[in-house]
Amino acid sequence: xxxxDTLKAIFSGAWNLLVGLKTTGKxxxxxxxxxxxxDERWTMPERSRGVVVLLSDPETGELNCNxxxxxxxxxxxxxxxxxxxxxEKGERYPITYTIDNTICxxxxxxxxxxxxxxxxxxxxxxFAVFDKADxxxxxxxxxxxxxxxxxxxxxxxxxTPAPKPAAKPGDATEPxxxxxxxxxxxxxxKA
Numbered sequence: 001x002x003x004x005d006t007l008k009a010i011f012s013g014a015w016n017l018l019v020g021l022k023t024t025g026k027x028x029x030x031x032x033x034x035x036x037x038x039d040e041r042w043t044m045p046e047r048s049r050g051v052v053v054l055l056s057d058p059e060t061g062e063l064n065c066n067x068x069x070x071x072x073x074x075x076x077x078x079x080x081x082x083x084x085x086x087x088e089k090g091e092r093y094p095i096t097y098t099i100d101n102t103i104c105x106x107x108x109x110x111x112x113x114x115x116x117x118x119x120x121x122x123x124x125x126x127f128a129v130f131d132k133a134d135x136x137x138x139x140x141x142x143x144x145x146x147x148x149x150x151x152x153x154x155x156x157x158x159x160t161p162a163p164k165p166a167a168k169p170g171d172a173t174e175p176x177x178x179x180x181x182x183x184x185x186x187x188x189x190k191a
Contacts, residue, residue, distance in 0.1 A: 043123075049106040049121045051101065051124045053121075053124075054145075055151055063093070064117050066118075067097075074113045077104065098138050098139070117153055120149060122145070
């Protein structure tokens, strides 16, 4: 390598250093965008998709889920498993409800198909753990994570049907409606 090539390499390296310093200098007087993580936390946008939680009725504290299994059947990666039972009133409820966050793709289909406002994707993103098994959330953990999530009813409650009028004792059958067909009077005038 000749002396001229060496000087070209040094000049090229110095030029590249100055270009890099120019970029650094451009952002030097502006405010820092780095968060000091444990002390500061990023505020997620409203419609961001973080961890899945189960919502409870704020008045009674009971889960909104009635174990209809729609979210489990619609999950594209089968991350949701539910076993259902019936209480003394004959209503369904989830005995177990687990979400495997190691395979969940946070697509939001479970939230969309839920007719009971029970499942919601939140902006919570801090769920790093040391053991992979800790990422499988059970019903209690999902309900606990959902306690501080803003509850808003998306679907209107079904209206109760109006009661049918009571039948009168003498009305065993419906009355027949008799219609009489009258001949066209204009046809008679022409004849």
